[in-house]
Amino acid sequence: MRVAILGVGQTSYEREKGISLDELVFEATKNALEDSGLNLQEIESVVTAGSDGLDGRAISNMTVSGSCGAYLKDEVKVSDGGIYGLVLAYLRVASGLFGNSLVVSWTKSSEVSPDTVGNLSFDPLYLREAGINPITYSAIQVSLYKHITGARDEDAAKVVVKNRGNALKNPLSHLKRKPSVKEIKSSRFVSYPLREIHIPPESDGACALVISSERWLKTRKKTGQKYAWIRGIGWSLEGYYRDEKKELVKLSSLRKAAKTAYKMAGIKNPAKEIDTAEVSDITAYHEIMIYEALGFCGDSEGIELVRKGVTEIDGELPVNPSGGILSSNPIFASSLVRVAEAALQVMGKAGERQVKGVNTALAQGFTWSGTQGSCVVILDNRI
Amino acid sequence: MSKELLFISQHWNIEFNHAAGETASVFFRAIKERKEILGRRCPACKRVLLPPRSFCERCFVDTLEWVKVGKEGTIEAFTIVYEQFRGLPKPPYAIAYVLLDGASTAMVNFLKKVDLNNLQEALERIKIGARVKVVFKRKRRGRITDFWYELLHT
Numbered sequence: 001m002r003v004a005i006l007g008v009g010q011t012s013y014e015r016e017k018g019i020s021l022d023e024l025v026f027e028a029t030k031n032a033l034e035d036s037g038l039n040l041q042e043i044e045s046v047v048t049a050g051s052d053g054l055d056g057r058a059i060s061n062m063t064v065s066g067s068c069g070a071y072l073k074d075e076v077k078v079s080d081g082g083i084y085g086l087v088l089a090y091l092r093v094a095s096g097l098f099g100n101s102l103v104v105s106w107t108k109s110s111e112v113s114p115d116t117v118g119n120l121s122f123d124p125l126y127l128r129e130a131g132i133n134p135i136t137y138s139a140i141q142v143s144l145y146k147h148i149t150g151a152r153d154e155d156a157a158k159v160v161v162k163n164r165g166n167a168l169k170n171p172l173s174h175l176k177r178k179p180s181v182k183e184i185k186s187s188r189f190v191s192y193p194l195r196e197i198h199i200p201p202e203s204d205g206a207c208a209l210v211i212s213s214e215r216w217l218k219t220r221k222k223t224g225q226k227y228a229w230i231r232g233i234g235w236s237l238e239g240y241y242r243d244e245k246k247e248l249v250k251l252s253s254l255r256k257a258a259k260t261a262y263k264m265a266g267i268k269n270p271a272k273e274i275d276t277a278e279v280s281d282i283t284a285y286h287e288i289m290i291y292e293a294l295g296f297c298g299d300s301e302g303i304e305l306v307r308k309g310v311t312e313i314d315g316e317l318p319v320n321p322s323g324g325i326l327s328s329n330p331i332f333a334s335s336l337v338r339v340a341e342a343a344l345q346v347m348g349k350a351g352e353r354q355v356k357g358v359n360t361a362l363a364q365g366f367t368w369s370g371t372q373g374s375c376v377v378i379l380d381n382r383i
Numbered sequence: 384m385s386k387e388l389l390f391i392s393q394h395w396n397i398e399f400n401h402a403a404g405e406t407a408s409v410f411f412r413a414i415k416e417r418k419e420i421l422g423r424r425c426p427a428c429k430r431v432l433l434p435p436r437s438f439c440e441r442c443f444v445d446t447l448e449w450v451k452v453g454k455e456g457t458i459e460a461f462t463i464v465y466e467q468f469r470g471l472p473k474p475p476y477a478i479a480y481v482l483l484d485g486a487s488t489a490m491v492n493f494l495k496k497v498d499l500n501n502l503q504e505a506l507e508r509i510k511i512g513a514r515v516k517v518v519f520k521r522k523r524r525g526r527i528t529d530f531w532y533e534l535l536h537t
Contacts (some may be wrong), residue, residue: 017386056393116469124401126434129527130491131464131471131478139462140480140491147460147511168454192463192502240439243433245459248480 002214003093004227005343005379006100007036013174013205016110021055026067029375032102033069035311036210037223044211045092045101046075049085050057051332051368053117054107068104068208081105082207082336083365083375086234089211099216103209105333109202114331118250118369123240134282134369135199139191141371142285145249148192149300156198156284157184158306160326163281166313167323169352174203174328198284198326205330207337228343231360232267232378234260240372251293252365254374261362265378270295270362271317274378276345276355277362278338281324282371290364291319294376318355321345335365339377346379406437409449411525418519420530422447422486430487447536453484454517455535460489461509463499475499481515493531508534 009032011017011024019027034041047060048068057063060068061077068075078084082105091103107114108347118134145151163182167173179187179197187197211230236256258270267273277294281287290303296317297305305311311319320326322341325334342363345348360380367373403411406423413419423435427442431450438445461479464471478492493513499505515532523529 056395113469118468119468124399125403126527127408127491131476131493132491133468133471135466135468136462136464136471136478139464140460140478142461143482144460144511188465189463189468189502192465192506194462241434241488243480243490245480245482245489248460 001094001096003090003211003215003230004217005209005211005339006038006225006227006232007032007034007210008340008343009033009035009208010172010337010340011205012172013203013330015174015201017108017204021106021108021111022064022067024108024204024206025064025104027107028208029067029069029102032208032210032314037225038100038210041071042252043069043073043100043102045089045098046070046073047089047092047101047103048077049080049082049103049105049109049332049336050077051117052079053120054109054112054114054331056112064104064106071103074098076135081365081367081374082333083339083363083377084235084367085336086209086211086339087233087375090230090233093211093213096215099219100210100212100371103211103336104206105334105336106206107331108204109218109230109329109331110204114202121369135194136191136284137312137370138283139194141248142193142283144245144283145289148249151285151288151303153185153193155288155303155306157181159281159284159287160184160197160236162289162312163320163324163326166321166353167327170323170327173323175203175234176242186312186329194283200325200329202331203329205328207333207340208331208337209340209343225295226347226349226381228346228379230377231380232261232263232265233376234258235259235373235375237373242370242372249289251289251371251374254290254376255375256295257374258344261376261378267378271297273360274317274362275358275360276318276321276342277364278320278322278324278336278341279364280338280366281320281326282366284326286371287319287324294362294364313355315327321350321353321355332368336365338365342377342379346381390518398457404437406435410435414529415525417522420452420454420483420517422450422452424450431485433483433486433488433490440519445532450485452486456481456483456486456515456517458509458511458515463502463509477505477509477533479515483517492527494533495531496533503514511524
């Protein structure tokens with residue numbers, strides 16, 4: 001059964017929002033309902049996605065049960081990146097079990113040291129005590145990617161300038177300043193080859209979507225609203241230790257997820273058929289790695305897309321017109337934000353950051369650190 | 384009334400006692416008692432897995448054979464850390480993925496005995512493809528930190 005995104009709700013993204021976790025979630029959920037035109041009584045299912053470790057609450061979906069609209073509803077949580085909340089909600093709706101669903105994800109980075117929780121997310125026997133956290137792990141991946149492809153510091157700088165520049169047109173952005181190339185070059189190395197400016201900020205923020213089946217939509221009065229139809233969706237996991245050289249940078253799970261989503265959506269040439277993409281730039285270099293895994297170019301050709309400006313907002317295939325994770329990073333919600341922003345592009349509701357002539361958009365997310373799990377969603381506005 | 388927003392500080396202090404299981408126990412005891420690094424060979428794909436696992440996730444069969452791997456290997460990827468992360472060592476320090484001779488998969492650990500204070504100088508020495516040796520701690524506890532890598536030909 002066909003499934004559409006009817007409404008998108010986000011909070012602004014900030015270092016420290018000065019509201020409680022449940023207030024944060026309430027804001028995003030309320031915005032999504034309002035955008036969809038549905039009221040809470042009409043909602044049949046709620047799927048949440050958050051991290052107990054980052055929230056500092058075991059079974060943290062109980063903390064937000066009221067604020068995500070789950071009172072006496074069929075709520076279920078995935079303890080994975082927000083885009084996996086969409087996967088589960090999609091399955092619940094596509095199967096016909098539910099007519100519609102909310103999907104809600106959040107992180108209040110300001111309440112904890114995310115890197116410390118990130119270290120705890122790695123295996124306690126072999127990786128945790130060897131200094132692995134999301135940043136050092138990403139840096140190790142990037143060292144190999146640079147070695148194989150010849151990607152340079154300047155290429156990463158271009159990605160940062162692009163995404164942070166796009167963020168200036170997104171009123172929700174956390175970082176609202178476009179850095180100069182010189183400033184990026186003098187940014188300190190946190191974990192070589194990653195400079196501080198190649199790594200996303202830590203943000204407070206929440207994101208929510210309302211989705212429904214085509215069948216359920218037919219029971220409602222026609223509103224003339226634009227929807228973002230989920231044309232393709234795929235997700236996959238690869239080996240946890242990722243200890244074979246090629247595997248570390250190949251992003252095999254992303255390749256598999258993309259293949260599944262493209263097949264379902266009937267996409268044969270992604271670089272031509274996709275009008276814009278929101279991807280998980282967990283570092284500036286990862287955005288370039290993702291281009292290759294998504295088939296926007298051949299292997300080792302990602303740097304060419306950057307150098308030729310193909311993925312700039314006025315390029316042939318704009319990537320992260322919202323500013324990406326490099327500009328706003330509500331960690332677990334960041335992958336759902338990719339879907340939300342892609343949906344806004346498809347609906348023509350992205351305001352100043354709207355890319356012209358978008359009919360088909362792609363959203364991509366990882367589980368969290370390590371990039372071993374990946375999900376790809378293809379949206380379009382065909383009725 | 385004051386509009387000051389309050390924060391409630393709390394601290395998790397939970398002890399976990401993670402079971403290593405039989406395969407990891409043999410691996411860690413070999414490091415502790417005999418200064419040996421042991422991998423497990425998958426009978427189907429023949430890969431020698433490090434860290435050792437009691438099963439191969441690809442072939443989905445039990446791994447039964449222990450293989451002693453070399454104490455030298457090649458750097459496949461690395462990072463040099465300059466940030467103080469909570470719970471991690473005082474920077475600077477280097478972490479490397481090293482493919483030990485005779486193993487099919489690389490193993491993560493610290494790379495020591497290189498001056499990291501000057502990054503450019505450090506990068507002259509730490510390179511992907513560089514050869515390293517395994518060095519064992521004198522007092523070993525049966526942990527991954529019982530050994531580290533050092534560059535050969537320094």
